[in-house]
Amino acid sequence: MEVPDDPPVECPVCETAYDSVSVHDEGVMVNLLDNDRYRRVCFEPTTRRDRSVMRFYHHTHEQTDSAGDATADSEPGG
Numbered sequence: 001m002e003v004p005d006d007p008p009v010e011c012p013v014c015e016t017a018y019d020s021v022s023v024h025d026e027g028v029m030v031n032l033l034d035n036d037r038y039r040r041v042c043f044e045p046t047t048r049r050d051r052s053v054m055r056f057y058h059h060t061h062e063q064t065d066s067a068g069d070a071t072a073d074s075e076p077g078g
């Protein structure tokens with residue numbers, strides 16, 4: 001697995017801390033439905049050595065929970 005030479009501190013997509021970042025230059029399948037470690041992966045198209053690549057930013061469950069999601073806190077009825 002490739003990693004970037006200059007990884008940012010936060011994910012540039014959702015501006016949240018991430019656990020790891022990987023670089024891909026070909027097709028890849030992502031399935032997080034049953035992943036105990038990672039909750040979300042953000043994708044950033046970029047270039048590396050004049051080639052188009054995708055950076056994958058992996059967020060753990062803890063990192064995504066700490067981001068806060070107040071909009072999903074409403075309950076029906078009441």
Ligand SMILES: [Zn+2]
Binds near residue numbers: 011012013057059
């Ligand atoms: Zn992200």
